[in-house]
Amino acid sequence: MPTDTKGADLLHSLAQTTTSRRTFLRTASLSAVGAGALVACNKASGEAPVQGATTARSSATAAGATGGTMGAHDTSHNAVAPSPAAQADAMDAMHEKGIKAFPARTEGKGNQLLQPRIEKGVKVYDLTAKVVPWEVEPGRRVEAWTYNGVVPAPQIRVREGDRVRVVLRNELPESTAIHFHGLELPNDQDGVPFITQPPVKPGQTYTYEFTVPNAGSHMYHSHHNSAKQVGLGLLGAFIVEPKRPAAIEKVDVDHVMILNDGAHGYTFNGKSFPATEPIVARLGQKLRIRYMNEGMMIHPMHLHGMHQTVIAKDGWMQPAPWKCDTLNIAPGERWDVVVNCTNPGTWAFHCHILPHAESDHGMFGMVTALVVEK
Ligand SMILES: [Cu+2]
Numbered sequence: 139m140p141t142d143t144k145g146a147d148l149l150h151s152l153a154q155t156t157t158s159r160r161t162f163l164r165t166a167s168l169s170a171v172g173a174g175a176l177v178a179c180n181k182a183s184g185e186a187p188v189q190g191a192t193t194a195r196s197s198a199t200a201a202g203a204t205g206g207t208m209g210a211h212d213t214s215h216n217a218v219a220p221s222p223a224a225q226a227d228a229m230d231a232m233h234e235k236g237i238k239a240f241p242a243r244t245e246g247k248g249n250q251l252l253q254p255r256i257e258k259g260v261k262v263y264d265l266t267a268k269v270v271p272w273e274v275e276p277g278r279r280v281e282a283w284t285y286n287g288v289v290p291a292p293q294i295r296v297r298e299g300d301r302v303r304v305v306l307r308n309e310l311p312e313s314t315a316i317h318f319h320g321l322e323l324p325n326d327q328d329g330v331p332f333i334t335q336p337p338v339k340p341g342q343t344y345t346y347e348f349t350v351p352n353a354g355s356h357m358y359h360s361h362h363n364s365a366k367q368v369g370l371g372l373l374g375a376f377i378v379e380p381k382r383p384a385a386i387e388k389v390d391v392d393h394v395m396i397l398n399d400g401a402h403g404y405t406f407n408g409k410s411f412p413a414t415e416p417i418v419a420r421l422g423q424k425l426r427i428r429y430m431n432e433g434m435m436i437h438p439m440h441l442h443g444m445h446q447t448v449i450a451k452d453g454w455m456q457p458a459p460w461k462c463d464t465l466n467i468a469p470g471e472r473w474d475v476v477v478n479c480t481n482p483g484t485w486a487f488h489c490h491i492l493p494h495a496e497s498d499h500g501m502f503g504m505v506t507a508l509v510v511e512k
Contacts, residue, residue, distance in 0.1 A: 236500030240412035244273040248408045249394055252292035260301045268309040274402050275413040283370035289408030290396045291374025296350050298381045303347040313337035313362055320356030320453050323348050330361045337362055353380035354453015355428040355472040369400020373432040386449050390423035399433035404494045404503030411505035418509045419479040427475050431467045440464040443485040450474035464490055479510045
């Protein structure tokens, strides 16, 4: 990413790019030079450059497989191997195209604020669990299990002490239930089938109602067949604003970043790079990031150029803020950090388990950018 490019210019120019990375990879892997480069990449890095990515459906994996099939074991009519310089150029071209496609447009956007209906002072949220197609990155559509048709689910944002009702309609082919992860609710509102409630069968509607007890960055998700159901998208942010915010919580930009690593691949807010959303702030602004891990793996989140100040863990304010540049986010955890945006430019921002973020074919998965505009 060019650090000397103004964020707005970069975003504008990147938005004009219509080449999808998947299309590009397919094209590249079918061209003679591209196939040669992919063969070389596969050989150079050993067995499989992208098998660290557990998603068999990731385009990087698919492209890697295509590259391997095209040439790795097919040397019978391979007259002249490309020179190392040509191989490097071909590989770099793939990386560059991936970056230039960012931020790529895709259908559907999750994590948008859900406005409640107010009924006698109660904030009422209607959620319909249903299966929809979901575009994770340009041209890659997957089956998603969603609340209201988006991944992540619509964001619920309330205040400490609010009375909340959540009406769940199940249009899935399986039973389900909602667990409000992090909220210290009465037992019968905890959302775990056969422990605190019966499963909500297909076609049924189930109502949760409670007074919001504790502030912080929380989540809601399925707690039934959850490795599958949460992996497919039944998850969202449940943010509780405190009655008395701490001074350090007064920020200019508030960004929720939900990590997942299920059947859709490595995603931030339901999208894989280059379709991930950049975070944009102006020089001197304070940015809050609310990390939430809905996946099954740890993801150490690394921001280039500026440190992160950790202010809260699982919704609880830390006794004292502390600084880091890489913060490990384990499954189920929420970490809140503040970034003082003091360093202008477009900064890489990614999971530092590198096979979750980059392959021979370029960046993918858990990569985005923080753009600090002058
Ligand atoms: Cu990761």
